[in-house]
Amino acid sequence: MGFISAVAAVVLLAVLGQTAVVTENGLPIQWDKAPIELSQLPTVDGVIQVNPWDYLQRMALYKLLINSTDPYMSSMGPGEKESPLWSLPLQLGWKLRSGRLTDPSPGSSSTCGLESSEPVCISPQSWYACMNYYMSVLPFLAAVQTGVVGKGEIQLHVQAPAEGAQDYCSSFTDCSTKYPDAMTKWETFFQSLQQISNSDDTDFNKKDKILGLLWAAEEASLQTASLACSERQKLYSSPEVRFGQGWLNSAAYVAAAHFHANIEKSEKYMAPLPSRVLQETDSPPNIPDLSAEENHALHIFGWMNRVNQVLGGSLVNLWRRAMCSPQAREKGQGLLHDLILDPKFPGTSLMAILTEMTTSC
Template sequence: MNFLGTVCAVVVLAVLGQAAVVTENGLPIQWEKAPSELSQLPTVDGVIQVNPWDYLQRMSLYKLLINSTDPYMSSMGPGEKENPLWSLPLQLGWKLKSGRLTDPSPATTSTCGLESSEPVCISPLSWYGCINYYLSVLPFLAAVQTGVVGKGEVQVQVQVPAEMAQDYCSGYTDCSTKHPDAMAKWQTFFQSLQQISESEDTDFNKKDQILGLMWAAEEESLQTAHVACIERQKLYSSPEVRFGVSWISSAAYVAAARFHANIERSEKFMAPLPSRVLQESDSPPNIADLSAEENHTLYVFGWMSSVNQLLGGSLVSLWRSAMCSAQAREKGQALLHDLVLDPKFPGTSLMSILTEMATSC
């Protein structure tokens, strides 16, 4: 399969495949059970005590972020599900449903990370739980620090687990010291929201600016997490590690296009993700107990990641070069939209389109 045909196949599968469960009643998994107010989180001596290893508390961080930023997101479009931060709690829900929040140690007897556990918890040894930590705790602390959450009137302490405690942080000061670049970009995102939303610029430009700052922060968090969480990958099978790496790599494409990750779009792209953790014997695209859509997605994601590495990152570089202006990024999102929704879209034209776009920058 050539690159262009591969890209076309994976995005079409994103619509047709329904392997992964990422919503219930149109919202992230167990969203309605998660606390929606800061006052509902545990408090000791006036300091909010966040336990990010409690699934509902971590989901609550997202609920608080989305509720607090919704007033600044009118440029994203009408409706309650247009906030681009929705993709983050949807990912957390998929990780729970697919068993990726459990302890991956071969001899473990822990039930932590299973949806049936009570309360539902997240194992600190989970690579996926660790990656998500940097996309939940860090932005939440930055939002509190900037007053977007809590209006500058609250203090937050984050519980650090006993296992691999050095990879996590306990509060804003600690996180800023350990991960200054990621925290700075999240602060910039939250500090800029009100200014951008209240400007006299067009909604088109406001949306592009907000998405640009958000994706810059998400990419920095992912790069930070990739380094901090690397030891946990050793606990997984080689097929699962390859999938995890390719899954992280795919963020570069949507980030460069400043993809508007509302609930509807996010769910479409997440639907064909693997519904369970891969084992050593799994060889996509021939995994018997996974659907054809899951098998194809695993194969294609892995293939794209490998080709990009073999070519020294030139595939990602070309895409990024083509996304050089607000208008170009709009075309890039339209291109992704056509690839996803129109199976007859001529995939063979993708490379020439990107080359032309990059040349005109």
């Protein structure tokens, strides 16, 4: 496979797939079962007790975030499914459906993390659950602190798991002390939402600013999580570890282009992700019980990781330099769309386009 063709395939490869199921009736998995009001979460002595190891409670954090920020998201487009926060609960649903919220420890007999468990719990030993913690609890605490959720009138405590509690945090103050960069960026995002939304700027510029702040916060959370959760990743097979790293690294491309991750785009993006945890004997692109789309995605993620190691990350750096203005980022999103959705698009022209975009910055 040629270098440029592989780049074209990995950058939002998942846009084309039709394999993984990440929605139910057009919404994240078990969305309708998750609490919709803060008052529906457990309370002790006036303090809301959030258990992020209960799947529905973690999903509730996303529901509260999306419902509370929707009034400031009109620049994203009409309708209730345009918020760029939708990608987060969709990812959590995919992790549940694919078995990635279970304990990966060898010989584990725990049913925690299985969709069939009652209630549906999340294993603290899961690398994917750990990564998602920093993409759910941290933004929620920042939203409460800034008054976006709860109007600044609530007290909140986040329950720690029985094992590995040191890798997590229990309150805004605790999280800010442990992970100041990520929490600061989430605070900035929520504090800026109303100001940007109410400004006299164009919807085009509002959207770009909001997405820029959101992706800065998401990348900070991912970087923080990558360090905090690293020991858990060692529990997986080498094929699953390679996939996980590829999945994690792909965020750099979509972040730099300020990708608008609404429900429709996010669902397409995640569709070719593997529908089960990979085993040591799995060798993409020749895994018999996975679809052609899943095999291809795994093959490209693995190939791309190797190329990035050889090039020292120069491809990501070139892409980031090219995404230097709102207009360039809009062109970048269009470029991602054409690379994936138009089979006649000349993939060999990608590097030339990126170079031209960089020189015009």
